[in-house]
Amino acid sequence: xxxxxxxxxxxxxxxxxxxxxxxxxxxxxxxxxxxxxxxxxxxxxxxxxxxxxxxxxxxxxxxxxxxxxxxxxxxxxxxxxxxxxxxxxxxxxxxxxxxxxxxxxxxxxxxxxxxxxxxxxxxxxxxxxxxxxxxxxxxxxxxxxxxxxxxxxxxxxxxxxxxxxxxxxxxxxxxxxxxxxxxxxxxxxxxxxxxxxxxxxxxxxxxxxxxxxxxxxxxxxxxxxxxxxxxxxxxxxxxxxxxxxxxxxxxxxxxxxxxxxxxxxxxxxxxxxxxxxxxxxxxxxxxxxxxxxxxxxxxxxxxxxxxxxxxxxxxxxxxxxxxxxxxxxxxxxxxxxxxxxxxxxxxxxxxxxxxxxxxxxxxxxxxxxxxxxxxxxxxxxxxxxxxxxxxxxxxxxxxxxxxxxxxxxxxxxxxxxxxxxxxxxxxxxxxxxxxxxxxxxxxxxxxxxxxxxxx
Amino acid sequence: xxxxxxxxxxxxxxxxxxxxxxxxxxxxxxxxxxxxxxxxxxxxxxxxxxxxxxxxxxxxxxxxxxxxxxxxxxxxxxxxxxxxxxxxxxxxxxxxxxxxxxxxxxxxxxxxxxxxxxxxxxxxxxxxxxxxxxxxxxxxxxxxxxxxxxxxxxxxxxxxxxxxxxxxxxxxxxxxxxxxxx
Numbered sequence: 001x002x003x004x005x006x007x008x009x010x011x012x013x014x015x016x017x018x019x020x021x022x023x024x025x026x027x028x029x030x031x032x033x034x035x036x037x038x039x040x041x042x043x044x045x046x047x048x049x050x051x052x053x054x055x056x057x058x059x060x061x062x063x064x065x066x067x068x069x070x071x072x073x074x075x076x077x078x079x080x081x082x083x084x085x086x087x088x089x090x091x092x093x094x095x096x097x098x099x100x101x102x103x104x105x106x107x108x109x110x111x112x113x114x115x116x117x118x119x120x121x122x123x124x125x126x127x128x129x130x131x132x133x134x135x136x137x138x139x140x141x142x143x144x145x146x147x148x149x150x151x152x153x154x155x156x157x158x159x160x161x162x163x164x165x166x167x168x169x170x171x172x173x174x175x176x177x178x179x180x181x182x183x184x185x186x187x188x189x190x191x192x193x194x195x196x197x198x199x200x201x202x203x204x205x206x207x208x209x210x211x212x213x214x215x216x217x218x219x220x221x222x223x224x225x226x227x228x229x230x231x232x233x234x235x236x237x238x239x240x241x242x243x244x245x246x247x248x249x250x251x252x253x254x255x256x257x258x259x260x261x262x263x264x265x266x267x268x269x270x271x272x273x274x275x276x277x278x279x280x281x282x283x284x285x286x287x288x289x290x291x292x293x294x295x296x297x298x299x300x301x302x303x304x305x306x307x308x309x310x311x312x313x314x315x316x317x318x319x320x321x322x323x324x325x326x327x328x329x330x331x332x333x334x335x336x337x338x339x340x341x342x343x344x345x346x347x348x349x350x351x352x353x354x355x356x357x358x359x360x361x362x363x364x365x366x367x368x369x370x371x372x373x374x375x376x377x378x379x380x381x382x383x384x385x386x387x388x389x390x391x392x393x394x395x396x397x398x399x400x401x402x403x404x405x406x407x408x409x410x411x412x413x414x415x416x417x418x419x420x421x422x423x424x425x426x427x428x429x430x431x432x433x434x435x436x437x438x439x440x441x442x443x444x445x446x447x448x449x450x451x452x453x454x455x
Numbered sequence: 456x457x458x459x460x461x462x463x464x465x466x467x468x469x470x471x472x473x474x475x476x477x478x479x480x481x482x483x484x485x486x487x488x489x490x491x492x493x494x495x496x497x498x499x500x501x502x503x504x505x506x507x508x509x510x511x512x513x514x515x516x517x518x519x520x521x522x523x524x525x526x527x528x529x530x531x532x533x534x535x536x537x538x539x540x541x542x543x544x545x546x547x548x549x550x551x552x553x554x555x556x557x558x559x560x561x562x563x564x565x566x567x568x569x570x571x572x573x574x575x576x577x578x579x580x581x582x583x584x585x586x587x588x589x590x591x592x593x594x595x596x597x598x599x600x601x602x603x604x605x606x607x608x609x610x611x612x613x614x615x616x617x618x619x620x621x622x623x624x625x626x627x628x629x630x631x632x633x634x635x636x637x
Contacts, residue, residue, distance in 0.1 A: 015600055174572075184599075204493070207504065435498070445474045445501065
C-alpha cells in the first residue's frame with residue numbers, strides 16, 4: 001500500500017465518524033440481528049445443556065478412553081485461547097509499533113479476544129470432572145491445609161489465562177471510556193443516559209485527563225505485549241513439559257504463539273468481513289486493512305508451516321526412535337486424514353496470499369480464513385490425540401472418537417461466543433471512535449499551519 | 456449561601472474551531488497565568504501537554520511500584536506455600552525451584568500492574584466523578600463528538616468574569632458560555 005493512501009476513505013469529518021459508529025447502535029434493531037441472536041442463544045442452550053449433563057454424569061460422557069485422557073476439551077481450549085491472541089496483538093503490539101491502521105479494527109478484535117477467552121475458560125473448568133472443587137486450582141486457604149503445586153504447567157496455565165482475560169478486559173474498558181462518554185452525550189432516553197453516564201465515569205475529555213489516560217493506555221499496551229507471547233507459551237508447556245514423544249519439544253512455545261496469532265487473525269478477518277458488509281463500514285475498514293491482516297496471516301502461516309517441517313527434521317535428526325515413530329505415525333497412521341487436513345488448511349491455504357489479487361479479494365479472504373480456523377482446530381487435534389492414542393505400550397493403543405457430547409459442547413461454545421458478540425455490536429461502539437478520529441488528517445494540529453489544511 | 460435568583464458562577468467556557476486553534480489558545484491561556492483551566496477535545500491532541508504547561512503523567516511510577524509488589528508478592532506466595540505451608544517433593548525438584556515460579560510471578564505482576572494502570576489513571580483524574588461545572592454547559596456534549604473547548608474555572612485566582620471573557624474572545628474563542636450552578 002502506498003504510504004499516502006488515507007486510512008479512512010471518503011474524507012469524513014469528526015462528526016461523520018461519531019454519527020456512523022453511534023448510528024449502528026441507535027438505529028432500529030435490524031431483523032437479521034434478532035435472527036442471529038436467536039440462533040446464537042439456541043446454541044448457547046446446547047452448551048448449557050451439555051455442561052449440565054457433564055456435571056451431573058461426569059467426564060465419562062465424553063469419548064475419552066484409556067490412553068487418550070485429553071480429548072476435545074483440551075483441543076477446544078487451546079483453539080479458543082489461540083483465537084484470542086489476535087485481538088491483543090492488534091491492540092497492544094500494533095499500538096507500540098505505531099501501526100495507525102489498527103484503530104479501525106482494534107475494538108472489534110479486543111472484544112473477540114474477551115469472548116474467545118470466555119469460551120476457552122469453560123473447557124479446563126469443566127474437564128476437571130468435579131467442577132464444584134475447581135477453586136482448588138487457586139491458592140485459597142482451606143481446611144485441608146492444601147496448596148496448589150506451583151511447579152506444574154497446568155497451574156501456570158490457570159494464572160496465565162485468567163490474567164490474560166482480566167488484563168484484556170481492563171485494556172478494553174480503558175479504550176472504551178471516551179466512547180462511552182460519546183454515547184452518554186448522545187443518549188436521548190433517560191435510562192440510556194444514566195447507564196452510559198455511569199459507565200463513562202464522568203469522562204470530560206479534558207487534556208488534564210487525556211495526559212494520564214494516554215500513559216495508562218501505553219502502559220496497558222506495554223504489559224499486554226509480553227502477555228501475547230507468554231500466554232500461549234505457557235499453554236504449550238502443558239504439553240512440552242510432559243515427557244511424551246511429539247509433545248516434549250522446545251519448539252512448542254514459539255510455534256504455539258505463531259499458530260495462535262495465525263488463527264486469531266483468520267477469525268478477525270471472518271468476523272470483520274461479515275460486520276463491515278452488514279453495517280456498511282467499508283469506508284472505515286477498507287480493503288487495505290483486510291489486506292494487511294492477510295499479510296500477517298501469510299507470515300504466521302509460513303512460520304507454522306516451518307514449525308511442522310522442523311518437527312519432522314528434529315525427529316529424524318535426534319535419532320530418537322520414539323519421536324520418529326510418532327511423526328511418521330502422524331502423517332501416515334490412523335489419524336493421517338486429520339494431519340493432511342491440517343497441512344492443507346494451515347500450510348497451503350495461506351500461500352494464496354502471496355498474490356495481491358487474492359489478498360484483496362473478499363471472497364478468497366473469507367473462505368481462506370474459515371479454512372485456516374478449521375485447520376488450526378485440526379492442528380490441536382493432531383497434537384493432542386496422535387501422541388496419546390499410540391503411547392509407549394502397544395497393548396494399550398486405542399482409537400479415539402468423540403461422542404455426541406463432545407460435539408455438542410464444542411458447537412455450543414460458538415453459541416456463547418456469538419451471543420456475546422451480537423450483544424456487543426448492538427449496544428457498544430464496535431469501532432473506536434476516539435482512535436479513528438485521532439488518525440484523521442484533521443486531528444493533527446500541523447495540518448492547519450498555513451491557513452488551509454492539507455489532505 | 457446562594458439564593459436561587461443569582462446562581463453561583465463556576466467558570467467560563469469557549470469553543471474553538473479545530474485542534475490547531477485549541478493548541479494555540481491553550482498556550483495563550485497558559486502564558487496569561489491561568490492555572491485552573493482545561494482543554495477539552497474528542498481525542499488527545501499531540502503537543503497539548505506542552506501547550507498547557509503540564510508535566511508528564513507520573514502514573515508510570517505508580518504502576519512500577521505495583522509491578523514490583525505483584526511480582527515479589529507472587530514469588531513470596533509460591534515460596535511460602537511450596538516450602539513452608541505444604542512442602543511436597545515434585546519430580547525431585549527443590550521446594551524453592553524459582554525457575555518453575557517464573558510464569559506465575561510474571562502473570563501476577565502483570566495483573567496487579569493492569570489494575571493499577573486503570574485505577575491509578577482514574578484516581579489521578581479524580582474519576583469517577585459524575586458532577587462537574589462543565590456539564591452545566593449546553594454545548595459541552597459536543598466535546599465527545601467533534602468540538603474543542605477551553606474551560607476556565609472560577610476558582611482560578613486570575614478569574615474575573617469580564618476580563619476572562621474578553622481574554623477568551625481575544626484567543627479566538629466562540630460560543631462563550633458562563634457556567635452556572637443550576
